[in-house]
Amino acid sequence: MNFFKSAAVLIGVTGVAGAATLGFGWVHPGADEPHSAPVYALLEFARERGIAVRAEGIEVPALGDPEQLKRGAGNYASMCVACHLAPGMSGTELSQGLYPAPPNLPAEAIRSPENAFWVIKHGIKASGMPAWGKSMDDPYIWDMVAFLQAMPGMTPEAYRDLVASSDGHSHGGGESMPHDHRDAAGEADHHGESSGDDAGAHDHGSHDHGAHDHGAAAEGPAAAAKTDDHHHDDPNAPPHAH
Ligand code: HEC
Numbered sequence: 001m002n003f004f005k006s007a008a009v010l011i012g013v014t015g016v017a018g019a020a021t022l023g024f025g026w027v028h029p030g031a032d033e034p035h036s037a038p039v040y041a042l043l044e045f046a047r048e049r050g051i052a053v054r055a056e057g058i059e060v061p062a063l064g065d066p067e068q069l070k071r072g073a074g075n076y077a078s079m080c081v082a083c084h085l086a087p088g089m090s091g092t093e094l095s096q097g098l099y100p101a102p103p104n105l106p107a108e109a110i111r112s113p114e115n116a117f118w119v120i121k122h123g124i125k126a127s128g129m130p131a132w133g134k135s136m137d138d139p140y141i142w143d144m145v146a147f148l149q150a151m152p153g154m155t156p157e158a159y160r161d162l163v164a165s166s167d168g169h170s171h172g173g174g175e176s177m178p179h180d181h182r183d184a185a186g187e188a189d190h191h192g193e194s195s196g197d198d199a200g201a202h203d204h205g206s207h208d209h210g211a212h213d214h215g216a217a218a219e220g221p222a223a224a225a226k227t228d229d230h231h232h233d234d235p236n237a238p239p240h241a242h
Contacts, residue, residue, distance in 0.1 A: 031099040047124065055118040063113060063146040072147025073159070074166025075140065080105070083128055088156030098128040106159075109152050116145045140171035 021027060035043065077086065082094045083102040095102055110116040120141050123131030132141065151159070 031097065034099065051115055051118055051124075054122075055112070055114040058114040058117055060113045060117075061142055063142065063149060065146075068143045068146045069150055070162060070166040071140070071170070072143035072145070073162040074168045075136075075171055076144055076147055076151075077163040077166075078169035079132070080144075086156070087151065087154045087159040094128070100127050102128060105148055106151050106154065110145070110148045113145050113149065116148055117141055120144055136171045 034040065076084075081089070082092050083098065084105040085092065085095055085107075087106045089106070095104075117138075119129065121131065121133035121136075121138070123129045123133075154162075
């Protein structure tokens with residue numbers, strides 16, 4: 001009886017504390033305020049276990065043939081670079097602003113192909129990582145896994161050549177987004193991956209247009225719509241064409 005009484009009291013106290021934590025708004029929802037270490041550890045543990053349990057038993061096909069790497073690189077360049085970066089690239093607005101932060105995939109090897117496949121297909125809740133399985137079939141996801149295995153250690157030049165040799169954004173459906181991923185020459189538009197030597201079109205250093213100037217207060221829909229005139233003060237941000 002005493003045991004049940006204590007348990008009931010404990011549950012009651014925990015419930016009240018939990019409700020107070022949520023009810024008083026003590027949980028900071030902002031992406032610019034990190035979780036406390038115990039909360040982060042708990043969420044990380046839950047995520048890692050959740051992925052590991054579901055990735056177990058996924059059958060990994062042969063990975064690494066040149067055509068597969070090419071397709072993977074083309075799709076990576078159009079869909080993933082803004083968050084996960086490319087060889088030789090420093091942070092982007094998305095990679096720096098997201099919390100949890102997207103891993104720097106050119107620098108970090110993926111832990112296992114099964115794990116990467118599952119994450120790419122299903123995404124990760126309450127993070128910026130989308131579920132690409134909604135638009136990409138499994139073979140295209142494996143292409144990307146093969147590419148992710150090969151990317152760490154790749155030079156920016158090798159990466160650029162691989163993307164240029166690919167068909168760009170192509171995975172048999174879902175990729176017909178409002179923007180065109182290729183330029184007139186049929187080359188993949190690297191979405192921010194560019195080294196800066198072809199920066200003529202975007203010109204980050206000069207503020208002659210000023211339509212989308214991050215220093216200015218107004219960033220309304222009108223400014224957002226004029227993405228071609230995207231300028232800001234960060235000299236490290238890679239140039240990009242939308
Ligand atoms: C809008 C930003 C965004 C885009 C675009 C994006 N990701 Fe992610 N991705 C994330 C974030 C954020 C995480 C980490 C989530 C976490 O830690 O909970 C992540 C995690 C991952 C991981 C897990 C890495 C690990 O070590 O567990 C892989 C693999 C991955 N992404 C691959 C991709 C691929 C491939 C693409 C393109 C098809 C892509 N992502 C596009 C934001 C993004």
